[in-house]
Amino acid sequence: MPNSDDCPFCGIAAGTVPATVVHETDSVLAFRDLDPRAPTHVLVIPKEHHPDAAAMAVADPALAGAVLAAARDVAKADGLDESGYRLVFNTGPDANQTVFHVHCHVLGGRHMSWPPG
Template structure:
């Protein structure tokens, strides 16, 4: 498989990790769109949110729990942050391995 995020999971591509357990890894985005920009991914390869099954529900919940934990640890929980999951081309997805962007550290404009 030629998935960059799977290669990060297996360790063949380096990343600046901020969290890792048996199911999830989180690391700094190499093209940050905010002062804090982390990517939170399942170690299991799931191409898009459309490919999530009922058996993945606990994993998806854990992704959000990890996002909360990281935001708190980085000191942006109280001021606010954004979680983004892009799905497919029209949704802006570039890497086809499910991931959540955690953005914060500054006032974010845009979506309401």
């Protein structure tokens, strides 16, 4: 699926929109969230545009695995591998997805309550 011209995450992946990048591979990019909800709040995106996690899983299951592997690497780099962290994919408006380019939130650095909301 091609990149979308009006997608801010496609712009970050292309390097035309600034971001604090913390991890990058050929297919995945991770950057700090501009409005963090935890001491560590990083977004992990595929560089290729997919509107949500379900669409990515159908179109390219290996890419979905690469996003999860990158999320693990981000958590480890931020020292969360021992204490724990949360991975969140919001899929669709009812789940509060606001940017329709699949992204995984890596959250950690504090105790996380359950249920989240």
